[in-house]
Amino acid sequence: MGKVITIANQKGGVGKTTTAVNLAACVAEKGHKTLLVDLDPQANATSSFGHQPGTVDVSTYNMLVGGKDPHEILMQTAVDNLDLLPAASDLSGAEVELVNALAREMKLRQSLSGIVGEYEYIFVDCPPSLGLLTLNALCAANSLISPIQCEYYALEGLTLLMNTVRLIRRQINPSLEVEGIVMTMFDSRTNLSTRVVEEVKKFFRSKVYQTVIPRNVRLGEAPSFGKPIILFDPKCLGTKAYRNLAAEFLTLNGQS
Secondary structure (H helix, E strand, O other): OOOEEEEEOOOOOOHHHHHHHHHHHHHHOOOOOOEEEEEEOOOHHHHHOOOOOOOOOOOOOHHHHOOHHHHHEEEEOOOOOOEEEEEOOHHHHHHHHHHOOOHHHHHHHHHHOOOOOOOOEEEEOOOOOOOHHHHHHHHHOEHHHHHHHHOOOOOOHHHHHHHHHHHHHHOOOOEEEEEEEEEEEEEEEEEHHHHHHHHHHHHHHHHHEEEEEOHHHHHHHHHHHHHOHHHHOOOOOHHHHHHHHHHHHHHOOOOO
């Protein structure tokens, strides 16, 4: 049975989608059958693999709202061992359409139930909010990875996310764990970045990954070319960082 990892932070601009796309790609690169689920109406994870939202005929919206079989939505990517369940802009209406649905917070878990056994790891990219889509992702997940930007307000709002995790554990998904915290956009030239990492480590202790993702121009450029960083620039600092993160992630999961 595959492990479902939700990547979430309700604060925008923290490198959430960048982490979802590139961690999934690097895990797949190491030979593990991997699926990336785009649950963000902005569909940035989808466009990061060269599929513009307007060109996607069926998406995670059709899966959640229309009950579409995920096998009919699956797209292969240019990365070996990595498949994609794409998003489109119509996903923005899903929260409204699902509001009166029976077991509305369980739609993603139900949708993935027939496919989860086909992958070792399933990563879910969420919107930058704690709405119904993110709630679905947390209810479907075995664990949570939360990226935190190395900036002054890094911990702002994270308490709310952790409170939501505790609530979901108590009421819906008792197996949900915090997989790890990823520090992103680290700038070694500033004392601020170093202080923020230290503060987050005090708060989350062993849950903070040793790998820190640096500020890197190539990481910012890669999505506009429709490629994960390992295909866009295999030798840049961003690629090295996400490969290291994938190695650390797999080691903590007893693999290599």
